Amino acid sequence: MPRSLKDISIVRTLLDQYRERLTPRGQYLFWFVVVLAVLGLDTRRTQAYVLFSVSAGIFLAAALFAFFPPPKLRLDCQLPARLTALMPVMVRVRVEVSKRGRRDLQFTLPRPRRWGSSVRVTPQADYFEIEPGGTAESQVELQISRRGRYTLRGPALRATDPLRLAATRATALPDQVVLVYPRFYTMEEFDIPLGRRYQPGGIPLSSNNGDAIEFVGTREYREGDPVKNIHWRSWARCGKPVVKEYQEEYFCRIALILDTFLPRQHGPRDEQAFEAGISVLASIADFFSRSEYIVDILAAGPDVYEVSAGRSLAYLENILDVLACIEPCYDEPFRTIGPHLFEKLAQITSVVAVLQDWDAGRENFLRRVKDRGTAVRSIVVHDGSTTQPWQEASADLGDISQLTPQDIEALLAAKGWQR
Numbered sequence: 001m002p003r004s005l006k007d008i009s010i011v012r013t014l015l016d017q018y019r020e021r022l023t024p025r026g027q028y029l030f031w032f033v034v035v036l037a038v039l040g041l042d043t044r045r046t047q048a049y050v051l052f053s054v055s056a057g058i059f060l061a062a063a064l065f066a067f068f069p070p071p072k073l074r075l076d077c078q079l080p081a082r083l084t085a086l087m088p089v090m091v092r093v094r095v096e097v098s099k100r101g102r103r104d105l106q107f108t109l110p111r112p113r114r115w116g117s118s119v120r121v122t123p124q125a126d127y128f129e130i131e132p133g134g135t136a137e138s139q140v141e142l143q144i145s146r147r148g149r150y151t152l153r154g155p156a157l158r159a160t161d162p163l164r165l166a167a168t169r170a171t172a173l174p175d176q177v178v179l180v181y182p183r184f185y186t187m188e189e190f191d192i193p194l195g196r197r198y199q200p201g202g203i204p205l206s207s208n209n210g211d212a213i214e215f216v217g218t219r220e221y222r223e224g225d226p227v228k229n230i231h232w233r234s235w236a237r238c239g240k241p242v243v244k245e246y247q248e249e250y251f252c253r254i255a256l257i258l259d260t261f262l263p264r265q266h267g268p269r270d271e272q273a274f275e276a277g278i279s280v281l282a283s284i285a286d287f288f289s290r291s292e293y294i295v296d297i298l299a300a301g302p303d304v305y306e307v308s309a310g311r312s313l314a315y316l317e318n319i320l321d322v323l324a325c326i327e328p329c330y331d332e333p334f335r336t337i338g339p340h341l342f343e344k345l346a347q348i349t350s351v352v353a354v355l356q357d358w359d360a361g362r363e364n365f366l367r368r369v370k371d372r373g374t375a376v377r378s379i380v381v382h383d384g385s386t387t388q389p390w391q392e393a394s395a396d397l398g399d400i401s402q403l404t405p406q407d408i409e410a411l412l413a414a415k416g417w418q419r
């Protein structure tokens with residue numbers, strides 16, 4: 001391991017030990033001892049060293065508890081598998097001890113190593129005093145401000161010294177993965193041009209809703225007809241093979257396309273617009289999840305992420321699972337989109353594109369979609385003027401509108417989402 005990485009690993013370990021093995025009260029005492037040590041360097045001018053000696057002695061005596069074994073008890077704390085950014089949830093904690101009761105037990109939920117500053121637990125530490133053979137329950141509030149996939153370190157329970165300054169090694173649960181969904185608002189209406197196209201294999205896709213395949217009659221068997229379509233009673237009556245004939249499947253299918261481009265040298269405003277675009281797409285997906293349409297989510301990036309929902313294919317959670325984990329693409333995706341996406345769009349009747357900007361690459365992509373007979377609606381999430389004016393293209397490419405991140409924050413705030 002390179003020396004610099006090794007040094008970083010050592011510093012990280014020390015910080016973890018500082019946060020986990022010292023209680024909030026112990027952390028205050030630690031810095032108090034450090035300040036007194038600095039002030040008491042000159043023992044001829046000040047007697048701060050006396051206070052240093054007393055406080056350092058108390059701290060070192062409490063620190064001996066850090067070498068004690070973890071407490072033997074049963075801890076039950078199940079974190080939610082999914083939650084929404086900035087929405088607090090209450091997490092239940094239950095502790096059960098053996099016949100030897102324990103005092104001064106400290107419960108903590110350690111911060112994850114990635115995006116740890118986005119995780120807030122209130123209170124930071126909870127304390128229990130349990131009689132022999134007894135149980136205790138409590139609740140802590142968990143709030144995560146940033147969407148994403150988090151690996152939360154397992155909830156931990158430690159015994160502390162009588163002054164609650166330092167803690168022993170932990171009895172901890174396994175790490176748990178939590179998906180944090182983007183914020184979104186409920187749309188009362190969202191108009192797009194609709195149509196209908198033939199869907200190969202329509203009945204499995206439509207899940208028996210809308211234009212389900214319907215038995216319309218029988219005809220003579222032709223070479224290549226599937227055996228499962230043979231109508232056995234008619235064959236017995238006519239003395240020759242007869243097959244069942246069905247109505248073909250046509251229905252409306254909508255694709256929501258997310259622009260995941262983010263400049264390599266991006267600032268807070270670019271990242272805010274990126275997250276706002278994801279919130280807009282999540283809101284649109286929420287609207288269509290309550291309809292009878294089949295909705296495909298296509299995130300344009302280095303890879304094409306896709307998920308289908310609607311008509312009992314999937315719930316809104318499946319879409320939000322994908323949006324929670326979407327990472328930005330630092331190469332403009334619409335210049336390198338391959339034939340796979342256009343093959344997918346061949347079955348789509350309407351496209352809703354949520355874009356980060358408007359330029360020649362994005363406009364050409366939407367024109368190619370339009371040329372395939374697909375209706376298009378575009379929403380540009382951008383702060384300020386776009387690279388190229390989009391107003392000129394609206395006559396050819398259908399409805400185009402622009403929202404700023406501030407507009408989206410106002411919509412979220414109207415629905416109760418506050419930063």
